[in-house]
Amino acid sequence: xxxxxxxxxxxxxxxxxxxxxxxxxxxxxxxxxxxxxxxxxxxxxxxxxxxxxxxxxxxxxxxxxxxxxxxxxxxxxxxxxxxxxxxxxxxxxxxxxxxxxxxxxxxxxxxxxxxxxxxxxxxxxxxxxxxxxxxxxxxxxxxxxxxxxxxxxxxxxxxxxxxxxxxxxxxxxxxxxxxxxxxxxxxxxxxxxxxxxxxxxxxxxxxxxxxxxxxxxxxxxxxxxxxxxxxxxxxxxxxxxxxxxxxxxxxxxxxxxxxxxxxxxxxxxxxxxxxxxxxxxxxxxxxxxxxxxxxxxxxxxxxxxxxxxxxxxxxxxxxxxxxxxxxxxxxxxxxxxxxxxxxxxxxxxxxxxxxxxxxxxxxxxxxxxxxxxxxxxxxxxxxxxxxxxxxxxxxxxxxxxxxxxxxxxxxxxxxxxxxxxxxxxxxxxxxxxxxxxxxxxxxxxxxxxxxxxxxxxxxxxxxxxxxxxxxxxxxxxxxxxxxxxxxxxxxxxxxxxxxxxxxxxxxxxxxxxxxxxxxxxxxxxxxxxxxxxxxxxxxxxxxxxxxxxxxxxxxxxxxxxxxxxxxxxxxxxxxxxxxxxxxxxxxxxxxxxxxxxxxxxxxxxxxxxxxxxxxxxxxxxxxxxxxxxxxxxxxxxxxxxxxxxxxxxxxxxxxxxxxxxxxxxxxxxxxxxxxxxxxxxxxxxxxxxxxxxxxxxxxxxxxxxxxxxxxxxxxxxxxxxxxxxxxxxxxxxx
Amino acid sequence: xxxxxxxxxxxxxxxxxxxxxxxxxxxxxxxxxxxxxxxxxxxxxxxxxxxxxxxxxxxxxxxxxxxxxxxxxxxxxxxxxxxxxxxxxxxxxxxxxxxxxxxxxxxxxxxxxxxxxxxxxxxxxxxxxxxxxxxxxxxxxxxxxxxxxxxxxxxxxxxxxxxxxxxx
Numbered sequence: 001x002x003x004x005x006x007x008x009x010x011x012x013x014x015x016x017x018x019x020x021x022x023x024x025x026x027x028x029x030x031x032x033x034x035x036x037x038x039x040x041x042x043x044x045x046x047x048x049x050x051x052x053x054x055x056x057x058x059x060x061x062x063x064x065x066x067x068x069x070x071x072x073x074x075x076x077x078x079x080x081x082x083x084x085x086x087x088x089x090x091x092x093x094x095x096x097x098x099x100x101x102x103x104x105x106x107x108x109x110x111x112x113x114x115x116x117x118x119x120x121x122x123x124x125x126x127x128x129x130x131x132x133x134x135x136x137x138x139x140x141x142x143x144x145x146x147x148x149x150x151x152x153x154x155x156x157x158x159x160x161x162x163x164x165x166x167x168x169x170x171x172x173x174x175x176x177x178x179x180x181x182x183x184x185x186x187x188x189x190x191x192x193x194x195x196x197x198x199x200x201x202x203x204x205x206x207x208x209x210x211x212x213x214x215x216x217x218x219x220x221x222x223x224x225x226x227x228x229x230x231x232x233x234x235x236x237x238x239x240x241x242x243x244x245x246x247x248x249x250x251x252x253x254x255x256x257x258x259x260x261x262x263x264x265x266x267x268x269x270x271x272x273x274x275x276x277x278x279x280x281x282x283x284x285x286x287x288x289x290x291x292x293x294x295x296x297x298x299x300x301x302x303x304x305x306x307x308x309x310x311x312x313x314x315x316x317x318x319x320x321x322x323x324x325x326x327x328x329x330x331x332x333x334x335x336x337x338x339x340x341x342x343x344x345x346x347x348x349x350x351x352x353x354x355x356x357x358x359x360x361x362x363x364x365x366x367x368x369x370x371x372x373x374x375x376x377x378x379x380x381x382x383x384x385x386x387x388x389x390x391x392x393x394x395x396x397x398x399x400x401x402x403x404x405x406x407x408x409x410x411x412x413x414x415x416x417x418x419x420x421x422x423x424x425x426x427x428x429x430x431x432x433x434x435x436x437x438x439x440x441x442x443x444x445x446x447x448x449x450x451x452x453x454x455x456x457x458x459x460x461x462x463x464x465x466x467x468x469x470x471x472x473x474x475x476x477x478x479x480x481x482x483x484x485x486x487x488x489x490x491x492x493x494x495x496x497x498x499x500x501x502x503x504x505x506x507x508x509x510x511x512x513x514x515x516x517x518x519x520x521x522x523x524x525x526x527x528x529x530x531x532x533x534x535x536x537x538x539x540x541x542x543x544x545x546x547x548x549x550x551x552x553x554x555x556x557x558x559x560x561x562x563x564x565x566x567x568x569x570x571x572x573x574x575x576x577x578x579x580x581x582x583x584x585x586x587x588x589x590x591x592x593x594x595x596x597x598x599x600x601x602x603x604x605x606x607x608x609x610x611x612x613x614x615x616x617x618x619x620x621x622x623x624x625x626x627x628x629x630x631x632x633x634x635x636x637x638x639x640x641x642x643x644x645x646x647x648x649x650x651x652x653x654x655x656x657x658x659x660x661x662x663x664x665x666x667x668x669x670x671x672x673x674x675x676x677x678x679x680x681x682x683x684x685x686x687x688x689x690x691x692x693x694x695x696x697x698x699x700x701x702x703x704x705x706x707x708x709x710x711x712x713x714x715x716x717x718x719x720x721x722x723x724x725x726x727x728x729x730x731x732x733x734x
Numbered sequence: 735x736x737x738x739x740x741x742x743x744x745x746x747x748x749x750x751x752x753x754x755x756x757x758x759x760x761x762x763x764x765x766x767x768x769x770x771x772x773x774x775x776x777x778x779x780x781x782x783x784x785x786x787x788x789x790x791x792x793x794x795x796x797x798x799x800x801x802x803x804x805x806x807x808x809x810x811x812x813x814x815x816x817x818x819x820x821x822x823x824x825x826x827x828x829x830x831x832x833x834x835x836x837x838x839x840x841x842x843x844x845x846x847x848x849x850x851x852x853x854x855x856x857x858x859x860x861x862x863x864x865x866x867x868x869x870x871x872x873x874x875x876x877x878x879x880x881x882x883x884x885x886x887x888x889x890x891x892x893x894x895x896x897x898x899x900x901x902x
Contacts (some may be wrong), residue, residue: 066831067829067830067831067832067868068830069830197824197825197826197827198827198829200829200832201823201824201827201828201829202813202824203813203832204829204831204832204835205816205820205823205824205828205829205832205835205839206767206807206808206811206812206813206816206820207765207766207767207768207806207807207808207836208767208813209832210766211769211833213769213770214760214766216764216766222761247750248750265749265753265757265761265762266757266761267749267750267752267753267754267757268750340867341831341833341867342769342771342777342779342831342833342834342865342866342867342868343769343771343831343833344770344771389831389832390831391769391831391832391833391834392831392833392867392868393831394867420770422773423771423772423773423774423777424773640827641827644827644830644870644873647869647872648830648868648869648870649869650869651866651868651869651871652867652868652869673772673773673774673776674772674774674776674777674865675774675776679777679865679867680869680871681861681862681864681865681871682857682858682861682862682864682871682874682875683858683859683862685869685871685872687872688872
């Protein structure tokens with residue numbers, strides 16, 4: 001572990017941070033700046049923990065906090081093993097360094113609901129080793145046997161006499177740090193599993209939590225970028241004569257993807273940007289509108305000469321479909337969606353000669369730093385990252401396009417720049433959840449055994465657009481940039497022509513026991529860029545799968561709970577969640593007049609979730625009164641945050657189920673703000689009850705798994721209320 | 735020159751008069767608690783109090799607040815001296831990403847200032863202009879009720895002279 005510490009010091013020196021004292025650390029939970037520096041006299045056992053001689057315990061948070069509660073979750077792991085109250089730990093966002101690589105992803109990034117799963121053992125080990133080192137130092141300094149020492153609440157306790165950790169920091173720093181200290185057992189846990197207010201609640205309830213958009217540096221100019229209405233089109237020419245005359249305007253310049261207007265204030269830049277006249281090229285995307293695209297999807301779905309890429313082929317595949325007593329076929333559709341994070345995209349760049357500092361809310365400090373290197377032509381060692389809280393991420397803030405624009409503007413003007421996207425910019429230049437049209441086919445026995453499960457899927461993929469950006473940002477900087485850019489285009493042909501994108505088939509065939517399965521995906525992509533949207537492929541695939549399962553249950557004439565349980569014998573977690581949700585919702589018992597229950601179950605990111613929606617139809621409007629959810633996510637770190645994440649996933653998913661649709665006209669996204677892309681508001685929000693399955697298994701994801709079941713749960717309730725089987729999202733009554 | 739009260743301090747500012755108040759507060763006065771969300775008054779992230787009423791400041795020209803009293807989240811309470819609603823927000827762990835919460839708190843506190851015992855329907859109406867993308871609506875409603883209760887009981891104990899008389 002000493003080696004890791006040296007690596008980090010070297011890194012600090014190489015970026016000039018430790019040497020110049022450029023950054024004075026202070027806490028994100030209290031004062032909210034971003035810190036990263038070695039502390040004189042402190043014990044620094046590894047890259048995550050510092051204990052100062054004043055007994056301050058500092059934790060460098062390797063994942064980014066976007067609402068999912070990871071600041072709280074990972075700090076709790078440290079607190080448990082280090083024997084310190086979570087609230088007493090000074091939490092700081094980690095900067096860019098390989099020691100903070102997400103063990104589940106192989107890069108420094110936050111996504112895929114994997115932070116607690118991946119860090120549950122490594123971070124506890126790091127804290128347990130630090131605790132053991134403090135104990136050893138105390139034993140030597142106090143001249144007592146180590147087994148006489150109890151660590152309690154940040155104090156070394158010897159027969160009731162207590163000494164704060166800091167008294168032993170300088171000695172601990174000179175002793176070897178144990179590498180495999182014993183971890184506390186589940187029976188001993190007093191922080192993990194405990195419910196208490198989340199650590200970032202105070203900062204976020206007083207306006208003192210700093211988000212990327214709140215960055216403030218000296219002599220900061222604001223920039224607004226006019227991007228192509230058809231994403232990806234090139235600028236042919238522009239006339240900024242009028243814009244340049246406006247008050248406060250400092251510069252108007254062409255950048256890679258549009259025209260940047262730089263002014264003294266945001267409002268001046270925004271007003272002047274409206275006066276820039278730009279001619280754009282036409283692209284493939286310019287020829288597509290939503291109705292023609294849908295027709296093309298239908299044509300491709302029906303053209304079975306296009307076999308598509310194999311996502312899954314088990315047993316006899318789909319070949320025995322017609323042999324079953326009951327054969328069901330139904331087509332489903334889900335549209336493109338925007339993320340609409342509450343904080344519009346933004347990035348602030350402070351430039352100082354060949355150095356820069358990037359202030360941004362990001363899901364990947366590594367991608368953001370890499371974007372600065374690739375697009376801004378900075379040496380990797382001269383980019384300092386200042387990650388902030390994210391005003392929502394949901395998969396949007398992992399691309400680096402925000403940083404790419406800002407560094408270019410800062411570099412070209414030589415000024416400190418903050419680029420602020422308007423809501424319209426944010427909504428029309430997103431990386432969208434891809435649309436999909438699917439044909440669901442199943443063969444079921446008269447007894448209700450699903451014998452064949454066959455899916456044919458048509459639509460764009462996701463990984464190709466993400467990798468197009470990531471390859472640029474993550475490539476070693478000694479590589480020629482034109483070569484890197486060429487390489488970054490390779491995933492498009494890979495996933496569209498040769499290998500099924502795992503995101504496209506996510507969760508559409510895995511929950512039920514069926515022996516014969518075949519899932520094929522045919523790529524049909526108009527060229528609208530796509531990205532990770534909370535729960536990724538599961539967001540649409542669960543709607544297709546769980547609505548269709550409901551259809552099968554009704555065809556067989558079985559209760560929807562019993563039909564599912566009978567077909568998920570090999571999926572004990574989902575079975576437990578389903579049974580718990582059914583019990584808590586009083587499934588099968590009478591409801592108020594006009595109210596109906598709909599069920600959906602889905603596993604994703606290692607966790608199993610069942611949801612029962614209570615729905616009525618009032619004045620031909622869908623009203624969701626209550627959602628009863630159960631989750632099996634393994635061991636729980638903070639039950640309150642698990643429940644909040646499941647509820648949050650339900651609200652995010654319900655917004656999409658009832659309203660969400662991004663449409664195209666001549667390649668231009670038509671939804672621009674919350675009047676055309678509406679959000680669920682308080683009056684429409686159902687009461688949500690979340691129940692957690694008791695488990696001692698390794699922790700799994702909670703940020704995303706709550707989302708996928710809500711759309712089908714509501715659709716299945718609507719079917720019972722009206723007899724209408726709604727197979728298209730968003731859900732609209734006829 | 736436009737003059738107004740900002741969190742009980744007299745301020746003046748010389749900017750384009752059509753500049754929305756939000757940007758003046760954020761970038762001129764450097765109070766970053768109020769957030770930009772939509773620029774059309776649709777999401778409520780920018781909510782402040784103008785003479786005690788909740789207003790969307792992303793569309794409110796600074797010229798319109800000449801002589802007015804403006805309160806932002808920074809004026810509602812501080813980490814050391816929380817407004818009862820902020821206290822309730824922390825106790826109930828309302829925020830997730832937290833970006834909308836300043837606006838939520840400003841709408842909620844304006845509601846309680848005129849309606850100390852709001853019903854569910856009153857809360858829905860007052861909070862209808864505030865979007866939360868993380869889905870904290872249930873917790874917000876819970877915390878508004880807890881905050882209202884705290885304010886009402888504190889009022890009775892501390893400020894109501896009749897209560898003092900009854901006790902003596």
